[in-house]
Amino acid sequence: MQKNLFSFGHGYTAQALSRMLPKADWAITGTTRKPEKQEQMRQDNVTPLLWDSPYIDAALARADAVLISAGPEAQGDPVLGRFSSFFKKQGPKLDWLGYLSTTGVYGDHAGNWVDETTPLTPSTRRGKLRLNAEQAWRAIPDLPLHIFRLAGIYGPGRGPFSKVRQGTAQRIIKPNQIFSRIHVADIAQVLKASLHSPNPGAIYNVCDDDPAPPQDVIGHAAALLNTPLPAEIAFEKADLSPMARSFYAESKKVRNQRIKTELGVNLLYPSYRDGLPALLEEETKNQS
Secondary structure, three states, X not given: OOEEEEEEOOOHHHHHHHHHOXXXXXXXXXXXXXXXXXXXXXXXXXXXXXXXXXXXXXXXXXXXXXXXXXXXXXXXXXXXHHHHHXXXXXXXXXXXXXXXXXXXXXXXOOOOEEOOOOXXXXXXXXXXXXXXXXXXXXXXXXXXEEEEEEOEEEEOOEOOHHHHHHOOOOEEEOOOOOEOEEEHHHHHHHHHHHHHOOOOOOEEEEXXXXXXXXXXXXXXXXXXXXXXXXXXXXXXXXXXXXXXXHHXXXXXXXXXXXXXXXXXXXXXXXXXXXXXXXXXXXXXXXXX
């Protein structure tokens, strides 16, 4: 029997999940704020609804599972802001509810390891908003809530190769700076595994096995392209947007054992050393 998944903020990660779920098993409806995205969603067999659509309530009422990818705003989580009464009354009847958060909720740990039990001490505005949203969702009684704390996402269309080719990539050096990352296909398989094995109240770190300094990733991309290694530049002198600079405010290595032991996930790309060659091969194939 086909189940219904409702996806709030059907963007990059949710698209990857929708392509991985068997169409015979899942009917997917997703929201977007951008009318131009609707046709691509239809091509992915997702029924698109604009955020202000009057049909959301009816589609939500049919849902067996709900995925929330929409980011929080200063005034709070936009989904809860509009649909809190539904989730308080009907949410406990869902089979599964997934909220996509960020490892930014852990804050800075000076390059040391964190796991799902680490106290949450975000230092950036983005991390604080995510923590507030997590707490708001967790405050609703009896929701089948699953929280997924995502590391930095890469994948098709979100790789380092174009900047390396253009000569605009920077190998930014900040001592003891460590990031965790995750290929979007691995996020999708984690979500799929959780949908098949719900564990209400569970929290999962979603990252690969190889946290690494960001300059190492850029260097590996340059080696794969057989291009000169981008010059090193000190963090203090780097030309970065305020958003990009904020990512360097926190350094940590994120443990991912729970997605393996509880969900049985075998990462497709356990390291950027696996993910980047596959990404380059796909880009080259698409260009030929």
